[in-house]
Amino acid sequence: MSTMKAQVFRGVNQLSYEDVPVPEIGPDEVLVQVRVVGLCQSDIKKLCYPLYEPPRIFGHETAGTIAAVGHEVQGWQLSDRVVVLHHIPCMHCSYCFNENFSMCEVYKNVTTTAGFTPSGGGFAEYVKVPGHIVRHGGLIRIPDTVSFEQASFVEPTNCCLKAVKKAAIEPGQTVLITGAGPIGLMFIMLVARFGTRAIVTDLLPNRIEKALAVGATAALDARDPELASKVKELTGGLGVDTSLLAVPSEKAFFQALDCTRKGGKILFFAEFPDEVEIPLNPNVIYRREIDLMGSYSSSYKLQPLAADLVFSRQIDVDALISDTYPLKQLTQAVEKALQPGPDTYKILLYP
Template identity: 35%
Template sequence: MKAAVVHGINDIRIQEVARPDPGPGEVVVRVRASGICATDVKMLLGQGLPKNLPTILGHEVAGEIFAVGTGVDGLFPGQRVAVYPIAVCGECFFCRRGRHNLCEKEFGLAHGVDGGFAEFVRIPRQIVNIQGVCELSPAISFEQAALAEPLSCCLAAARTGGVKAGDTVAVIGAGPMGLFHLKVARWAGARVIMADVLDERLDTARRMGADHCVNTRREDFVEQVRRYTGGRGADLVIAALGIPAVMEQCLPAVRKGGIFNIFGGPPAGQLLTIDPRWLHYGEITVTGTFASTPADFRRALELITAGEIEVRDMISHRFNLDNMLDAVEQVRKQRMIKGVVLID
């Protein structure tokens, strides 16, 4: 089979590899669509390469079941599915509390095992066991289903932040994940302030329903959020980018009793400086959300299928495996909203 194989920093090659066979409890999925995440590109640029090289990246996967291992019930060849990418033990302290994304033994697609930038991908039994291989309705396309994973991460952040109708949510960063946050917050009935340094991204955010946009090259984010909220600040501020210095500057945009969510993954070793008196007297909550749970993933699929959250307008570029290198370059240069690799 053909796959995009990563060998090292800035070293990704399209090459033939052996098609995987399912072991006991596993399934093999013929990939039809695989979303391109900024995390994949970060890895290629040397910001956290996978432990095992060479490897195949890609964790936003939808396709058809090709083969089923022994002991698998309810799944069969030809079934259209989307795949929750995190393999968890189901038994540790966190799994028993429904927080599977914090599993003490977690690994997953492109993170311990080969991912979905390939014609076929083997799904570990740990994912199968938690009903992480989800059947698709005929009403949803493969490329829509591939976006359930990033959408589920933003649903998890909204759940953590308790977003409800009438709230004001401020999102720092109008890249693809920031736009997914916009869609989730609007679905929940909140007003949304979007911030970025690129006018074209803010124009996209306006088209997707942002109530107010701030170009932080020209305007002060905190001042604009306070002005929009009558001086109080936002109920929830989401840092959809992983730059600690920017997070620190934006902390005062949250209101008293509000929540500041660190969503974008920051580099190791960089710190935030926070005034403890501000936390104490303002009763501020500073938190983070990482990935999503299987329940969040299934909810994302339900919302896409029902048309409650539109994701098709997120897809600005479509690629195949042969021009995967161009896809990586487009992400690196911030020239697209969201790319999907489509495999016939």
């Protein structure tokens, strides 16, 4: 039996770079050699908080090449370059019929694995892709003109795109995006692509500059006491049509409430710590007709569009990459993400 290197989650803040068996595939499964895997905020949470029983191998923003193909698999062969999607809905439960794909139990139950309890498996040299994911569009062919690095953005692009679609953001509107980290910057690119103006807030001066560089109309310091009046000024006295919360901050929520026009929307995209409760006078929602909504994970339906936006370079994902580490240094990569420097955006890892 051959072995491979993987970063195994052994407990809170305990990663072990060790040898594990290469997963064995069944007749309808595919083995992918991981070339690049993105570090996601959700990975960081899983590594730093007691959310899941160890041992596990996380990582899900995966791009690589097919290294083995089960004999029943059709349409894929060795050395095909692919994006691996770590969950695909069942397509026949009530949630799927309502297009709430991310609420489907099959979707939520991650099945791509590099060993132990299936948990994504991208933080390893090889990852096994189960049959239902192979069959139902969970492998996406990477065009020759697209790098593995660029392709690793397909899944996060879908997550952001889903939120933009859910909030029904239209050309000519103005949105407030709180936070100009990798996700906030991705939102700027997407809404700009759809003809929408983005006003962005952040605490770091470099991120404020970066937001403008990737297409924001205005970028403001989140601590600015005049923030709400500046946003009103930029929107003809009205306020923004929609606010996208890309940071889990109560302060950001209340700023969004101050900056969103009557009849506007506020969308929770970042996941808050479970103990956070936000005191809210319901009359604010009632009198100002504000819609509060949430958007979690990706949408199966938007998969072709997300891939096309990345592959045809309609959004410049290269501008989001700031740091690259060998997989061996995942611990350092997580530390960097938790204590971002002035120019830290998206971090990619190489097994």
